[in-house]
Amino acid sequence: xxxxxxxxxxxxxxxxxxRQKTFKEFLPxxxxxxxxxxxxxxxxxxxxxxxKGQSLGIMGKNGSGKSTLLKLIAGVTIPxxxxxxxxxxxxxxxxxxxxxxxxxxxxxxxxxxxxILGIKKRDMDKLYDSxxxxxxxxxFIDEPIKFxxxxxxxxxxxxxxxxxxxxxxxxxxxxxxxDAKFQEKCLNRIKKFQKSGTTMIxxxxxxxxxREHCNQGLVLQNGKQKFFGSxxxxxxxxxxxxx
Amino acid sequence: xxxxxxxxxxxxxxxxxxxxxxxxxxxxISQRYKQSILGYAWVILNPLFQLLVMTFVFSTIFKVSSFSxxxxxxxxxxxxxxxxxxxxxxxxxxxxxxxxPLITKIYFPREILIYGTILAKIIDFLYxxxxxxxxxxxxxxxxxxxxxxxxxxxxxxxxxxxxxxLIIASFNLFYRDIQYLLxxxxxxxxxxxxxxxxxxxFPEKYRFxxxxxxxxxxxxxxxxxxxxxxxxxxxxLFIATIISILFFLISLxxxxxxxxxxxxxx
Numbered sequence: 001x002x003x004x005x006x007x008x009x010x011x012x013x014x015x016x017x018x019r020q021k022t023f024k025e026f027l028p029x030x031x032x033x034x035x036x037x038x039x040x041x042x043x044x045x046x047x048x049x050x051x052k053g054q055s056l057g058i059m060g061k062n063g064s065g066k067s068t069l070l071k072l073i074a075g076v077t078i079p080x081x082x083x084x085x086x087x088x089x090x091x092x093x094x095x096x097x098x099x100x101x102x103x104x105x106x107x108x109x110x111x112x113x114x115x116i117l118g119i120k121k122r123d124m125d126k127l128y129d130s131x132x133x134x135x136x137x138x139x140f141i142d143e144p145i146k147f148x149x150x151x152x153x154x155x156x157x158x159x160x161x162x163x164x165x166x167x168x169x170x171x172x173x174x175x176x177x178x179d180a181k182f183q184e185k186c187l188n189r190i191k192k193f194q195k196s197g198t199t200m201i202x203x204x205x206x207x208x209x210x211r212e213h214c215n216q217g218l219v220l221q222n223g224k225q226k227f228f229g230s231x232x233x234x235x236x237x238x239x240x241x242x243x
Numbered sequence: 244x245x246x247x248x249x250x251x252x253x254x255x256x257x258x259x260x261x262x263x264x265x266x267x268x269x270x271x272i273s274q275r276y277k278q279s280i281l282g283y284a285w286v287i288l289n290p291l292f293q294l295l296v297m298t299f300v301f302s303t304i305f306k307v308s309s310f311s312x313x314x315x316x317x318x319x320x321x322x323x324x325x326x327x328x329x330x331x332x333x334x335x336x337x338x339x340x341x342x343x344p345l346i347t348k349i350y351f352p353r354e355i356l357i358y359g360t361i362l363a364k365i366i367d368f369l370y371x372x373x374x375x376x377x378x379x380x381x382x383x384x385x386x387x388x389x390x391x392x393x394x395x396x397x398x399x400x401x402x403x404x405x406x407x408x409l410i411i412a413s414f415n416l417f418y419r420d421i422q423y424l425l426x427x428x429x430x431x432x433x434x435x436x437x438x439x440x441x442x443x444x445f446p447e448k449y450r451f452x453x454x455x456x457x458x459x460x461x462x463x464x465x466x467x468x469x470x471x472x473x474x475x476x477x478x479x480l481f482i483a484t485i486i487s488i489l490f491f492l493i494s495l496x497x498x499x500x501x502x503x504x505x506x507x508x509x
Contacts, residue, residue, distance in 0.1 A: 015507055026418075071506065075350035078503030090350075098348040103274040112270055115263040116349055144277070 003052040010082035011046040042068040048228045055200035057214035059238040064220040066203045088167030097157030102146035113160045127163045135159035171202040267359025290371045321438040321462045327368040334360045335408035343509040392468040400461045406491035409498040
């Protein structure tokens with residue numbers, strides 16, 4: 001199938017939590033033979049296929065492995081066992097403004113963040129005006145962003161992240177950006193992406209938002225996959241878990 | 244064989260991110276002296292004062308001999324490349340940890356962070372070399388064409404620095420002890436490298452340790468080509484090249500192997 005965009009096969013992620021943080025604690029533990037690691041199964045046996053244009057809503061309680069799954073898709077961390085294949089460019093809206101530096105100006109940060117996201121300078125030059133228009137920060141763009149309010153900061157971060165139409169968009173509960181008007185603008189931008197064929201993966205506790213934006217659902221409980229399939233069934237299953 | 248293929252695909256990936264490399268370097272340089280009046284001039288003022296103090300202590304008080312050249316000239320040819328080395332290591336050791344928000348959120352080849360800091364230090368080094376010019380003019384130091392050897396020597400030193408930085412940065416991510424240990428090692432290493440003194444003043448029976456110290460090979464080579472106007476010692480330079488390149492490839496493989504776990508531990 002050529003439209004396959006993400007394939008997860010028997011995906012496991014096990015975190016080794018180090019009990020000793022320093023050499024000083026670690027060395028005696030090594031010699032006395034006590035356990036130095038604690039294993040945590042963040043994800044076990046996750047299987048799903050996602051095709052181009054589909055959008056997936058990931059649901060589950062806190063600590064059920066949703067963010068870990070997003071990190072695996074984004075390629076930030078690697079699976080302990082199993083395999084995840086991602087066949088396209090991922091735009092993470094996971095934590096906005098991760099690459100921003102407070103001492104640099106808005107403009108400098110736009111270009112820095114663009115290159116972190118793997119967008120070429122040539123493309124950034126073309127996108128630059130539309131980024132500023134979207135963020136509505138014309139008057140502040142040459143100021144260091146440490147003087148920005150948190151709302152302005154988020155607006156700039158979101159504008160950079162959605163500047164270029166991505167193949168896969170990862171959204172992790174961040175639609176609380178700015179005021180109601182800006183939020184609506186963000187949601188409209190996401191809808192526009194979906195129309196142009198972007199695959200969206202969304203993590204949210206807000207069932208209404210997921211129902212509106214997604215057509216596939218994945219329900220996680222304690223790192224295990226409870227359900228994968230159509231969104232209406234997934235929401236049913238999820239509501240059973242939380243009640 | 245699979246390692247060779249992995250290395251090549253990594254190098255290809257690295258080139259597709261070269262813009263990020265320059266942006267990281269630019270970020271490091273432009274943020275460092277924000278809100279300071281003298282700004283980037285500190286890059287020149289720092290080594291200048293360092294040189295003056297050290298010259299006073301070691302030439303006037305301790306009377307270290309530096310043969311035919313004035314001590315300050317002798318010192319700066321060794322000290323400036325050393326500063327590049329030491330500062331690269333200490334800022335690279337922290338480069339992964341201080342960028343943890345990036346590492347846990349977005350994928351890009353992590354070694355770019357380390358190359359970016361080193362690149363910023365190269366720029367610093369080139370500016371700090373401006374200090375040389377007035378002193379060279381004042382003391383009438385004559386240079387000949389051998390001075391061009393400085394470029395290949397610097398490139399070899401750079402490869403060695405990058406190799407060590409990769410290893411230190413990735414281990415520091417797992418155990419923060421490394422950065423404190425590093426400070427200790429760097430200051431010890433400084434005194435065991437013939438920077439403040441000529442190699443001939445070191446007790447002969449202990450002189451073999453310089454053979455295990457690649458930096459001393461580089462420092463000696465700089466002095467030979469800049470102050471002596473002679474050819475460098477080809478054999479030791481050749482050995483240093485081979486060791487540096489091998490060390491770099493091994494470091495890169497180790498770094499790449501651990502890279503997938505960085506986000507889980509940082």
